[in-house]
Amino acid sequence: MMLQTPSIPAFRSFGRTSGRMIWMLFASLCAVLLLAAFFGAEIYGRRSAMDAIESQSRTDANLKVALLNAVMERPRALPLLLAEDQQVIDGLSSARDGAIDTLNRKLERLVTGTQAAVLYVIGPNGIAISSSNWQEPISFVGNDYTFRDYFRKAMDEGTAEHFALGSVSKRPGLYISRRVGSAAAPLGVVVVKLEFDRLESDWRDTHRPVYVTDDRGVVLITSIPSWRFMMNKPAPEAELAVIRSSLQFGDAPLATLPIRRPRPIDTEASLVSVVLPGSGEGEYLRLATPVPTTPWHLEYLVPTDAPVAAAVREMRLLSLAVLLPILGIAAFLLWRRQAATAKIAQEQAMREELERRVVARTEDLSRARDRLQGEIADHRETEARLQIVQQELVQANRLAILGQVAAGVAHEINQPVATIRAYADNARVFLERRQTSPVDENLEAIAGLTERIGAITDELKAFARKGRAAPEPVELRSVIDGAIVLLKSRFSGRLEALAIRQPPAELRVLGNRIRLEQILINLFQNALEALEARADAKVDVSVTETNDEVAIEVADNGPGISPAILKSLFTPFNTSKERGLGLGLVISKDIVADYGGRMDVTSNESGTRFTVHLRKAKV
The missing domain is CATH 3.30.450.20 (PAS domain)
Incomplete structure (x- = not known):
């Protein structure tokens, strides 16, 4: 029996079948890889787009919060200032004729220079007695506000903030209120309405x-x-x-x-x-x-729809640009192995087709690069706009600080005014005794103190102009003596607690005498007030000097400063005093810093020590 060998056509048919199966398997693998690449590109593109959106949006949200705070900060200072204004007090107490009319006009002028919508004053019975819109048809004057939380809380707690729809204007806004007078004898409430x-x-x-x-x-x-x-x-x-x-x-x-x-x-x-x-x-x-x-x-x-879709589309194009050339090369190698005996023309045609695909993918990559460069340019432009907004926020914050400095000026001139009152009372007594010589001395002292008050208000103007007076050599002993003179009227009979080791007469520091006296007055006054109830009260004041620096130490044997207050001691309005503003130490530290110095503080249960370091004036 003879064996039959397969014919040539049979081998060719088997070869074609085998080739088709290989290409089908290759095509299936390519399809799986492409689907995996599309799925992975969608996940990665969506995640990266969401991360970018969240990062940029969080920055935008923080800027919007900062801008909202800046808008609210300036009107918040108005009730604080108006609650101490004499015309507001006169209007609520009817201390003189025409007080209400004067107050109406004052509020009308004030509201035009601020971001507030309305300023008005409410009596203790809840009836508005004065308003900046007193001449308008929707005037608040005469309306009953006892049902408003901002009135009740201000009368009970001293201050309140409440967002509501206006009962008269029908416009929403933030109501910021502050009580006029003490909790025991309230005169009324000052309210500012802020609209957005x-x-x-x-x-x-x-x-x-x-x-x-x-x-x-x-x-x-x-x-x-x-x-x-x-x-x-x-x-x-x-x-x-x-x-x-x-x-x-x-x-x-x-x-x-x-x-x-x-x-x-x-x-x-x-x-x-x-x-x-x-x-x-x-x-x-x-x-x-x-x-x-x-x-x-x-x-x-x-x-997120558009950015995410763009990111996914971009990642898909990028994955195609990377994967297709690889698959193309693999297909080329497979084709080359199967078509080794094919004609040169067919091989060249396949090579040209492969090169065309590579060029197409390269063009896709180039377009993707151009889009990325355009997005980078847009991001840079956005950053430039954000810097402009940040500069505007800094200026708005400076205006808010100016309101705090105005409150600080009121705090600083309180002591000279009290001393002027004491000298005036003494002068009256000497006039009744017909002793003119002490009267002249008291009047001369009063004149000096009024010049001091003028110097303090000039400091406020200098702050508004973003400038300070240049430092000059000042005799340190005269600064200490001037501070003691201003404290005599308030702490009469208690200044013996001050144990001062006077510096040499020729010792001078760089600064301004009035401003340096402000520092010592604040430190002496705080120490004496802390020792008010102690029989063994003692405040040691000493001066040490080096080649370039002079250190002034003020140490008391009081109970010390609580850790909660000490942690933010130099923060505005941080105070442990019932009637204190919390601005004395803040102002003092700023003055020291203006003249190139620094202020240190240590405190425990056995007492508190402040050290003021100033630059020494060269002789």
Whole structure:
């Protein structure tokens, strides 16, 4: 029996079948790789886009919070200043005829120079007696505000802030109030209303939803007017009834915002689905950040659909640009192995086809690079705009500090005024005794103190001009003696607690005598007040010098400063005194720094020691 060998056509048929199977397997592998690349590109592109959006949006949200704080900071100083204003006190106490009319005109002038919407004064019975809009049809004068939280809390606690819908103007705003007079004998309440129309308009220009909610989730300030007084989460009907009965938001229905939260990212950011008026539903990144000094939160919605789609598309193109050449090379090698015996023309055609594909992929990469360069240029332009906004915020912060400095000036001239009063009383006694020589001395001292007050107010003007007087050599002994003279009237009979080791007469330091006296007056006064109830009160004052520096030490044997106060001792308005402003040490440290020195403090249960380091004047 003879064996039959396969014919040549059979071998060719087997070769073609085997080749088709190899190419089918290769095509299947390419399809799997492409699908995996598309899926991976979508995951990575979405994640990288979300990270970039969140990082940039968090910066934007922080800037918006800083701008909101800057807008509120300046009006907050008005009630503090007006609560001590004599015309406000006269209007509330009816101390003289025409006091109300004078107060109306004063408030009308003040409101035009600030960011406040309305300034008004409420009597202790809750009836408004004066207002900056006293001549307008919607004047607040004569309205009863006893039902408002900002009136009740100010009368009880001294100060309050309350966001509500105006009962007369029907416009929402933040009401900042402060009690006039003491808690035992209140004269009334000063109120400033701050509206945020301009801020909301600026937010609307960005075309990204921004809104501020209170601690109950009610929208107070928003770039979308229809969202005002809506709630960022459903609330129980009992809680809604309490809010409606307070009339804080008028007859607003307190509906829930059209926001759904599919999945959280972290505690401060989450992906949400939002239905915007006129735009339909879309996916947004929601960031929430607290507003310092308030119980509010700022919430910022950033659209993610377009950026995420662009990032995914870009990553897919990039993966194709990398994967296709690799697959093409693999296909070429496979083809070359199977087509080793093919004609040279066919091999050249395949090579040209491969090169064409590589060129196409390279062009895709070039277009992707051009898009990236365009996005980098856009980011640089955004950074430049952010720097301009930051500079504007710094200037707004300086205006807020100027209000604090004005309060500090009132604190610093209090001591010279008290001394002037003491000299005036002494002069009256000497005149009754017909002793003219001491009267002349007292009047000369009063004249010197008035010059001191003028020098202090000049300091405020210098601050506003961003400048200070140049330092000059000052005799240190005369500075110490001047400070003691100003303290005699207030601490009569208690100055023996001061144990002063006088420096040499020729010792001089760089500074200004008036400003250096301010430092010592604050330190001596704080030490004597801390020792007020001690029988063994003692304040040691000593001076040591080196080649370049003079150190003045003021040490007392008082109870020391509590750690809570000591931690932020040089922070404005930080004080342990019942009637103190907390500005004396802040002003003193700033004066020392102006003249190139520094101030140190140590404190424990056995006493407190302040050391003032000043530059020594060269002889």
